[in-house]
Amino acid sequence: MKILVIEDEPKAADYLRKGLSENGYAVEVAHNGTDGLHAAVTGDHDLVILDAMLPGIDGFTVLSALRSSRELPVLMLTARGDTDDKVRGFHLGADDYLVKPFQLPELLGRVKAILKRGQPAAVEQVLRTADLEIDSVRHRATRAGQRIDLSAKEFALLTLLAQKTGEVLSRTQIASLVWDIHFDSDTNVVEVAIRRLRAKIDDPFEQKLIHTVRGVGYVLERRGAL
Ligand code: CA
DSSP states (O other), X not given: OEEEEXXXXXXXXXXXXXHHHHXXXXXXXXXSHHHHHHHHXXXXXXXXXXXXXXXXXXXXHHHHHHHXXXXXXXXXXXXXXXHHHHHHHHHTTOSEEEESSOOHHHHHHHHHHHHHHHSOOOOOOEEEETTEEEETTTTEEEETXXXXXXXXXXXXXXXXXXXXXXXXXXXXXXXXXXXXOOOSTTTHHHHHHHHHHHHHHTTTSSSOOEEEETTTEEEEOOOSOO
């Protein structure tokens, strides 16, 4: 995680640089608003720690300029007791603020909280049914830890069934979603593909996962006590 510190007071800047880098963050320091804004707009930082009182362009101006150019979390540092600064900072879109002087653990806590907030929720990349695992990112399927080789269409078919675990899919639905075939007659292709898929996914294993629902279609689900 890369943090940009915009702080003009050398002692404060050193304190932040040291404290943050000792806790595993990569730190860049800018000593005035102009350099800070340039670094924030052109860099790839994950967070900006921005002092409100800066020579030249002050922190609030930096913040509003930054807000109009890119989404970057900002923790503002304000002077003690200056509620106007706090309100102004939030109004301009600061993610949090900290009143000087502060203790390092407090700063680290705020930094962690902001960075956590900014992270997109983890996308579920692995589908699981019983001992079957489908990793859609690595394009891998395994049963009981054994790798199963599948063609692209077989993988697409299996992924579809696994995404709809417990839900019966008709041959027509499968044909349209996997093969882009939009008519009822030629769904033999689905039966053939299901047969091939079963030979790989189910035949070598005691517990069968792909089931035929007569007259309707297919469902992937775990059944029975196993
Ligand atoms: Ca300052």
